[in-house]
Amino acid sequence: MSQKFSNPTDLSKEENAQLILDFFHRTMMHHALWFAEVQHQMGREKAFKVLNEAWEKSSSIQMKRIAKILGVEMEDGIPQPLLDLPKEKLEQLREGMAVNWLANDGVWFQAVEFEHGMNDAKRCNDSCWAHFSPFEAWSIKRILNLPENPGLDGLKKALQYRLYNFVNKQSFSDETENSFVFRMNECRVQVARKRKGLDDYPCKSGGMVEYTTFAEAIDPRIKTECIACPPDPHPEEYFCAWRFLLKK
Secondary structure (H helix, E strand, O other), X not given: OOOOXXXXXXXXXXXXXXXXXXXXXXXXXXXXXXXXXXXXXXXXHHHHHHHHHHHHHHHHHHHHHHHHHHOOOEEOOEEHHHHHOOHHHHHHHHHHHHHHHHHHHHHHHHHHHHHHOHHHHHHHHHHHHHHHHHHHHHHHHHHHOOOOOOHHHHXXXXXXXXXXHHOOEEEEEEEEOOEEEEEEEEOHHHHHXXXXXXOOOXXXXXXXXXXXXXXXXXXXXXXXXXXXXXXXXXXXOOOEEEEEEEOO
């Protein structure tokens, strides 16, 4: 932002727009930091209960205020311009949001890696997944209205609503009555590395955290086993594969 002045009333249209976007960023960060601190002080279960109430109220307040200022109608908490988009454009926007999430993840990883090295980047990455996967599971359970312990069928459904499902290609195969295998057939990150002639990114340590905590957050009875994940060797038809078992 330009530093040619100090009085906020003198901002140009462009500078006001930049400040609005920065306010949005600050609000997101404050929202996340509130959750992180409540989780630290009270534990994850209580934090999710507080988050549910806080997000319902906060998102409603924010969307109504923005809609009123912009002269946008709301329908069941959704801005009317979104509902007016063609289905194809909505799907394109949905995919774009998922790709933006993945790009944001990569930017953070590289920011740490370039400043502090690969070991610190992987350490931060794995720890971040330990927080994000349970949150994403909570968010999906909330959207789908899944019961507290939805079993393997609930996990299958939830895996289809992860951000990754709108970025990568994945598949399921049943093994037994109490287990199934999940495969990441096409991984956007690994495919890009392969296209550049690079080895697979060794993501197993992060994957162990990611899939284990996600499955347990969907249903604590579900256990996770890694079949293969880079740097493990894997067949051409998938990059990683995971077995989920329901322990009764």
